Amino acid sequence: MKTILVQFAETRWTSEAVTQACILARNSQACVVVLRLIPVPHPSYLGTDIGYLPPNPREYRRLDEYRATAEDYGVNLTIEAMHSISSFDALLQAVEHFGAEIVFAHFPRSWIPYWQRFQVWRAGQFLGSKLVTLDQPMPVPKEGPLTIEMITHPPLAGSLPPVR
Numbered sequence: 001m002k003t004i005l006v007q008f009a010e011t012r013w014t015s016e017a018v019t020q021a022c023i024l025a026r027n028s029q030a031c032v033v034v035l036r037l038i039p040v041p042h043p044s045y046l047g048t049d050i051g052y053l054p055p056n057p058r059e060y061r062r063l064d065e066y067r068a069t070a071e072d073y074g075v076n077l078t079i080e081a082m083h084s085i086s087s088f089d090a091l092l093q094a095v096e097h098f099g100a101e102i103v104f105a106h107f108p109r110s111w112i113p114y115w116q117r118f119q120v121w122r123a124g125q126f127l128g129s130k131l132v133t134l135d136q137p138m139p140v141p142k143e144g145p146l147t148i149e150m151i152t153h154p155p156l157a158g159s160l161p162p163v164r
Contacts, residue, residue, distance in 0.1 A: 002030035002101045002148055005094055007037065007087075008079075009106035011062060016134055017104035018066045022073035024102065027145040031076040034066055035094050037084040046083045088119065092126055101148045104132045 004021045008014055014034075021032045038053055045051035055063060063079055070077030080098075084090030095103055105127075107119045124131050 002028055003098050004030050004032045004102045004104070004148070005091075005098055005100035006032060006034050006104040007091060007106050008034050008059075008063075010108075013106050013134065014062070015065070015069075017106070017132075018069055018077075020132070020134070021102070021104055022070050022075045022077070024146060024148055025070075025075040026073045028101075028148040030101065030148060031078065032070055033098050033100070034063070034077065034079045035091075036079065036081040037087050037090050038081055039087075040083045040085060043085060046085070048083075051083050052081070088123060091123070095127065095130065101130065102132055103127055103130050104134065107133060 002025075004025050006014065006017045006021050009017075018032065018034065024030065025032050036055065036059075038051060040046060040051035066079075067077055080094075082090055082094055091103060091105055094100070105123060107116050107123070110116050110119075120131075120133055120135070
């Protein structure tokens, strides 16, 4: 089964990402995984119970809302937690671990000019067409519903030179 990965980030962004992911999942017979990244202070905590923090009450409510959204769309949604030192590296590992076809990733605004754009560019280099940031509107197909294949393999992809 195809998998769509959604990073658990700020409330408004994640709600929109889950909705878009559920629409794609319904149209593509895929499941949605919401990934909670748990920052740990030291690499030795990775993969142990020492660094695990359960969701707080507000996060539980948000996660329940995401489950309800998926249920409304008739999509299977699971919630996973993963330790991270770097959210970028953790997302790359999660893509491989879950076999994600599409990744909705949030890159927060930065005080350093162009840092966010650099992070998105860097993620795009590794993930290619799998990356969705919601900075641009989702494409609207001329015929039929939007599917994962339309995003990862757009109609003109074969005629364009490879991205370097």
